[in-house]
Amino acid sequence: MKFDIKEEDLIIKPYKQDQSIYVREQKGRFQQYRRVLNWLLMLGFILIPFIPYQGQQAILFDVANQQFKIFALTLWPQDFMLVAGLFMAGAFALFFVTNWLGRVWCGYVCPQTVWMLMFIWVEHKIEGTRNQRIKLDKSTITREKILKKAAKHTVWIAMSVLTATTFMSYFIPVYDLYADLATWQASGLVVFWVFLFALCTYGNAGWLREKMCIYMCPYSRFQSVMFDKDTLLVTYDNERGENRGPRKRKEDPKSKNLGDCVDCNLCVEVCPAGIDIRNGLQYECINCGLCIDACNQTMEKFGYEKDLIKYTSENNMAGKPTNPWRLKLVGYAVFTVAIFAIMAIWLAVRVPLEVSVLRDRNVLYRMNFEGLIENPYTLTISNKTQKVQHFTIKVAGIEHAVLNAPNTITVLPGLMQKVPVTLIADGYDLSQKVTDVAFTVTGIDDPQLILTKDSKFYKN
Template identity: 70%
Template sequence: MKFDIKEEDMIIKPYKHEGPIYIREQKGFFQRIRRNLGWLLMLTFILIPWIPYKGQQAVLLDVASQKFAIFGLTLLPQDFMILALLFMLGAFALFFVTNWLGRVWCGYTCPQTIWMLMFSWVEQRIEGTRNQRIKLDKSAWTLSKWQKKTIKHSAWLIISLFTATSFMAYFIPAKSLYGDMFTLQWSGITSFWVFLFAFCTYGNAGFLREKMCTIACPYSRFQAVMFDKDTLLVTYDSARGESRGPRKRKADPKALDLGDCVDCNLCVEVCPAGIDIRNGLQYECINCGLCIDACDDTMDKFGYQKGLIKYASEKQMAGEQTNPYRLKLVGYGALTVLLMVSMLAWLVQRTPIEVSVLRDRNALYRVNYEGLVENPYTLTIINKTQQLLHYRVAITGLDVAKLQSPQLTAVEPGQMKRIPVTVVADGYDLPNKLNQLDFVITAEEDRGIKASISSVFYRN
């Protein structure tokens, strides 16, 4: 997809950065959205493991025990279909947003972008503005430079370590994780994962930065498949901006045969990916809108109309109307809604108990010393709640039979327990050799937690 720009503009400065990108700090509408949303998402990420729920950690992904606890909902391996639905929902939601607004996920909510923004913010507070950072890196290693670099990297390492620890709190109870950290009692496996994630955060957000978005991330490569002529992207109005060139603020651009672009290059200096949006659509663009803020500031200073760089579709740039009901967008939206409904239906139908029954394989039945027929079974009960529950077993559908089983069986949260039970009946009271019956298992603490399973009773 290409926008209507001049042929000579297509060969201006192709994307190429052999050295670091020095991002100029920019204020503006889209930057406020990015920063506020970034802080909100970051705080949410940090605080979720600290949310209590019924005396326990609300979200705990216990991989070792193969159970995920999420606000009272315990997911066991047999429930992991919900994870497949969740990943599919995330994928189609991403496709929907991308077809509508381009790479706004990358520009506003991607963890790489949020942490890169935070690391850049720390760097700017310690080393100064863009020009000061360039000058500092080119200068000789003096005591002042050593101090600034040491403080910056120390701050980055502390943030990385805290980030990794916060991430591990989703898998290890937060209180014990931080308690062991302050007493230096982390296990070897905990230390390994924390320091590995800290190293990855430090390397990705501090050094790789935009290279993760432009080189390593596969999303930037296949995103264009989801674009169409109605997708809103950050675009440069070349018809209005060209020919670009510097001028005095009060100069008449028409008299100078110039467009509105004053060639200040601020749109390039604020870009996290280091691209020049005036060269047209490029896959490296993360649709963050920083170049829009920078250009609007310049337009204000020169008294020109804002919107030289703006969010617009190819159709809008051609003077046409964007179609909000196009098939691709509606299709992605419908699939997203369908998956959400499927997840809700699964959650509604899910019961907090799972029961199975297994007959004794050695004998279909046995006759005791009283001449009564006995059928042995093994019931398996899985407690899918986060509380200790006591279960009572009963039988229905076979009135002449009696059940021999423990009165109450305690099952720990998220655990499975096998209960041997025996059903006894007088063979003369049974009409058939093969008789149907149901085992009903009910939680004593909550009678609404109930499950039943069918089996058969054999007589001689």
């Protein structure tokens, strides 16, 4: 027996050899939801850096000075646990939404999807409908084709540069950034990052598109771990739709042994990932609902019941009720709320002041001309607020001790100040060679800024 096997059939292909995906423009309820949400997210992304607060940018991640300013809150590298907690809470919130509504993050708010559909919208406005774009790409090079392609890529590049500069304005004061770029005064490092982010935006949203979601995004690979039989997913009703096939509008499908699916293929043409939802659950599906809008439009034209494709759970498809209180969903919700609560408590008790006490390593103690014992220290005071603060230092632990320190210490916002102090005590007042002492730094302008640090006092 002979087998007709070609050499290319033995080659393992790492990627699907699909043709380019031409997404059809679609209107409908879920498309409207997404566009409204995307516009709100986009406007927020662009306008947030321009929000002022007490004469400065309200939200600024100042990497150069290692300060993250969020309105009145200033975070330092020492506050990294808060950032870690924020990522943990975000992860559990994503798990919760995924278990409840499937991959809606990808379909509605993921930056890759938002920018990809925005670029496709530009492509639709310049090059025409899906069929017109296909025809244009297959046509020979003409003046019209060159002009349309040049216009599209020019708009794409402008959008990419705007995206990159907006993103950089979260790390560099927005007015300084735009002024420096407009006057060609920006540093080479800033220009490099703007160029890099613009290139990434242009490449991801304009060229890679769905390949980012299918091949590069790790979320698409492990999302199924969070699914269960009660997760709401975009699902095709196979029993109602099959057998699929074309028919006339007024024709009875039962007479031809057909289901409600007219095999118009619109659900495939509107899908940003280029999949056929009728083939069942696929990890490439981003739960965007565009196929639902397209199918409902067709069902309405034929007078059939809507929601042949819909958001539903596996249990609902099997005629069982969906359990909203399942353990996995409740567990994700509890962990999300718990982490946010811990972060809120941490912020409530956090004192925007840091103090360290360092003893003089060269001199453990010394005797002055009066026969009293002196211990030198260096206090480092960090002002983690956004205002100039004035502090005083007091010491406790030794009765009748004298602290030789400035009456008022001024520390600029976001900076630290080293203050050398000397603690003087009479040896006869000390019963031990080592005595515990406590330095208390108190804000003069804001008495709530108070912090106490322990240290030691030595005698001979």
